[in-house]
Amino acid sequence: MSEQSRRVRKPAKPYRRPKKDPVRILAFEALRAVDERDAYANLVLPPLLRKAREKDDFDARDAALATELVYGTLRRQGTYDAVIAACVDRPLREVDPPVLDVLSLGAHQLLGTRIPTHAAVSATVELARVVLGDGRAKFVNAVLRKVAQDDLDGWIAKVAPPYDEDPEDHLAVVHSHPRWVVSALWDSLGGGRAGIEELLAADNERPRVTLVARPGRATTEELLREEAAEAGRWSPYAVRLAEGGEPGAVEAVREGRAGVQDEGSQLVALALANAPLEGPDTKWLDGCAGPGGKAALLGALAAERGAVLLASEKQPHRAGLVAKALAGNPGPYQVIAADGTRPPWRPGSFDRVLVDVPCTGLGALRRRPEARWRRRPEDLDNFAPLQRALLRTALDSVRVGGVVGYATCSPHLAETRAVVADVLKQYPDAELLDARPLLPGVPALGEGPDIQLWPHVHGTDAMYLALIRRTAG
Numbered sequence: 001m002s003e004q005s006r007r008v009r010k011p012a013k014p015y016r017r018p019k020k021d022p023v024r025i026l027a028f029e030a031l032r033a034v035d036e037r038d039a040y041a042n043l044v045l046p047p048l049l050r051k052a053r054e055k056d057d058f059d060a061r062d063a064a065l066a067t068e069l070v071y072g073t074l075r076r077q078g079t080y081d082a083v084i085a086a087c088v089d090r091p092l093r094e095v096d097p098p099v100l101d102v103l104s105l106g107a108h109q110l111l112g113t114r115i116p117t118h119a120a121v122s123a124t125v126e127l128a129r130v131v132l133g134d135g136r137a138k139f140v141n142a143v144l145r146k147v148a149q150d151d152l153d154g155w156i157a158k159v160a161p162p163y164d165e166d167p168e169d170h171l172a173v174v175h176s177h178p179r180w181v182v183s184a185l186w187d188s189l190g191g192g193r194a195g196i197e198e199l200l201a202a203d204n205e206r207p208r209v210t211l212v213a214r215p216g217r218a219t220t221e222e223l224l225r226e227e228a229a230e231a232g233r234w235s236p237y238a239v240r241l242a243e244g245g246e247p248g249a250v251e252a253v254r255e256g257r258a259g260v261q262d263e264g265s266q267l268v269a270l271a272l273a274n275a276p277l278e279g280p281d282t283k284w285l286d287g288c289a290g291p292g293g294k295a296a297l298l299g300a301l302a303a304e305r306g307a308v309l310l311a312s313e314k315q316p317h318r319a320g321l322v323a324k325a326l327a328g329n330p331g332p333y334q335v336i337a338a339d340g341t342r343p344p345w346r347p348g349s350f351d352r353v354l355v356d357v358p359c360t361g362l363g364a365l366r367r368r369p370e371a372r373w374r375r376r377p378e379d380l381d382n383f384a385p386l387q388r389a390l391l392r393t394a395l396d397s398v399r400v401g402g403v404v405g406y407a408t409c410s411p412h413l414a415e416t417r418a419v420v421a422d423v424l425k426q427y428p429d430a431e432l433l434d435a436r437p438l439l440p441g442v443p444a445l446g447e448g449p450d451i452q453l454w455p456h457v458h459g460t461d462a463m464y465l466a467l468i469r470r471t472a473g
Ligand SMILES: C[S@@+](CC[C@H](N)C(=O)[O-])C[C@H]1O[C@@H](n2cnc3c(N)ncnc32)[C@H](O)[C@@H]1O
Pocket: 265, 287, 288, 289, 290, 291, 292, 293, 294, 295, 312, 313, 314, 315, 318, 338, 339, 340, 341, 356, 357, 358, 359, 386
């Protein structure tokens, strides 16, 4: 018998079925939907969670972990991509997207959560066995073992270019924003390194749910009875729910007397409603009303003053959402589906007009974790003509002495000041109003006359508002 044949053969490892972990499988499915179908995480996740919670083995803690895994992975994708790229031997674009999603989920657990290293690696490898197969799970295991060799700060020191060499690229990797977005936000914010770092960091924080108590229909006192709810910082109608608070569980929200609305949006509606007017103040228009958050607040404020609100929205299904948001409004209102650039109403019909125009949404990145990766600089060019056309129609729709509010949920200068400046060149009979005194107590609104809110300063979305008065016909 040869030496070879006498050696005891190592028994083959018995095949073990991968362990199915419903939380991570759900997180992976959500990431795939966002990646593959361009779905929005905030729309995809709730039905997946609802379905999972109908089963006995998925509780509230599982739902919280799945949500954190999905949102955290999407938000920090830029940083994780840089780390993963340093751990694989080919360009990331050559790694299959589902494999990359599993790797990102693993990287987030390792670098962005308190899940212990061995648990993060083994749970992700098990997930890979279930959703990718054993062969690719080995690759995932090898890459994650490399990722696990350092913590987030250590990795950033290795993969981000030094700030002094390329400040924007450095910030893009550290704070996980596309470089062009860093650049645009910095242009708008101005100032040095500290401010932009605070802003980018704030974009990565999950905001608390803020409610609006629609005046005449609900009070903040009522909403403050919710467990650990707090009054808003600036709007007299705002109440912030506790971390993880469920707006659907609040009676006033279910009844439409209150709604979910960022405080920045409340301030925009309030500033327009408080702008000084001479003469009648009975006809208000919201020209881009869908889905109806600002229209519902304006409608309630209009009712208190005996004014009528017309809420107009181009897309019929969104006009339906506006009608739902306004249902039960204490005063008169009308909802129509109409193109705001070719309006069915006569020029000069309104005393106050809001146009909250379609935009890149770069001011609401906290809420839409995937949005920063979807947007392209070309989107600005696509929105530009529509934004100008909608502002022109708004100015035509207001009477002499009436006020128009031009709003965006983006601080990008191409969507804010550039639009206003361009359009005002064609309207010598219109003047910008100083909007800052209309929000007493709200600090740091900019040098005026327009206002710019910021997540890191005000804790709101980065809403922009310019108020413009028609001075002659
Ligand atoms: C930023 S959203 C408005 C958000 C809304 N003010 C709120 O607070 O709920 C812009 C809206 O303008 C609508 N829109 C786009 N083009 C339009 C047009 N030509 N005329 C009127 N509305 C338009 C979009 O469908 C979208 O619902």
